[in-house]
Amino acid sequence: xxxxxxxxxxxxxxxxxxxxxxxxxxxxxxxxxxxxxxxxxxxxxxxxxxxxxxxxxxxxxxxxxxxxxxxxxxxxxxxxxxxxxxxxxxxxxxxxxxxxxxxxxxxxxxxxxxxxxxxxxxxxxxxxxxxxxxxxxxxxxxxxx
Numbered sequence: 001x002x003x004x005x006x007x008x009x010x011x012x013x014x015x016x017x018x019x020x021x022x023x024x025x026x027x028x029x030x031x032x033x034x035x036x037x038x039x040x041x042x043x044x045x046x047x048x049x050x051x052x053x054x055x056x057x058x059x060x061x062x063x064x065x066x067x068x069x070x071x072x073x074x075x076x077x078x079x080x081x082x083x084x085x086x087x088x089x090x091x092x093x094x095x096x097x098x099x100x101x102x103x104x105x106x107x108x109x110x111x112x113x114x115x116x117x118x119x120x121x122x123x124x125x126x127x128x129x130x131x132x133x134x135x136x137x138x139x140x141x142x143x144x145x
Contacts, residue, residue, distance in 0.1 A: 008056065008065035009093065011136060016070040019133040020055045022110040023066060026095065026103065026138070028057040031065065049073050059095070066093070092129065094139035100126050103140055107132070120144070 013019040024030060037051045051072040058065045097103045100118065107130060115129040115137065126142040 005063075008067045009090070010067045010069060011093075011134070012069050012071065012076055013134040013136075014070065014076075015133065016053055016055060016068060018111070019068045020057065022107065022112070022133045023057045023068070025106050025110050027097070028059055028066070031056040031058045047074055092137035092139050094141060097140050097142050100128055100140055100142035104128060104130065112138070 011019070020030060033053070033055045035051065035053050041050045041052070042048055052069050053072065054067055054069045056065055056067050104112070104114065104118075110132070112130040112132050115131055118126060118128045121127050124144055126144060128140050130138050130140065132138045
């Protein structure tokens with residue numbers, strides 16, 4: 001087998017502290033923070049003069065990670081953070097949660113906006129999509145009792 005696991009998903013943000021606070025409130029744990037730069041980073045990402053602050057947050061089970069990145073240089077190109085869920089590219093990240101209503105209430109002070117409505121998906125789940133930091137769509141799934 002060639003692949004061992006999905007290690008992380010990278011998300012570029014403008015406000016790193018707000019993004020970290022949002023995902024910590026969601027229930028992820030801050031694994032670490034760093035600033036990366038130098039020739040090897042430039043070569044890896046095919047950009048010149050990279051200076052990037054990053055934070056890694058992980059799910060409580062330790063299996064899922066997000067790498068949140070803020071590029072100090074070069075400047076990130078303008079992009080529309082309010083793209084709809086059907087736009088090309090990575091549009092959302094989904095998390096399984098214990099209590100959908102509680103999570104939504106805790107995320108609202110961190111800028112989360114409910115997209116659409118909370119729905120029951122058959123007999124298996126309650127689902128909701130929220131727009132979080134930097135326009136990222138976060139899907140939440142509560143397993144039905």
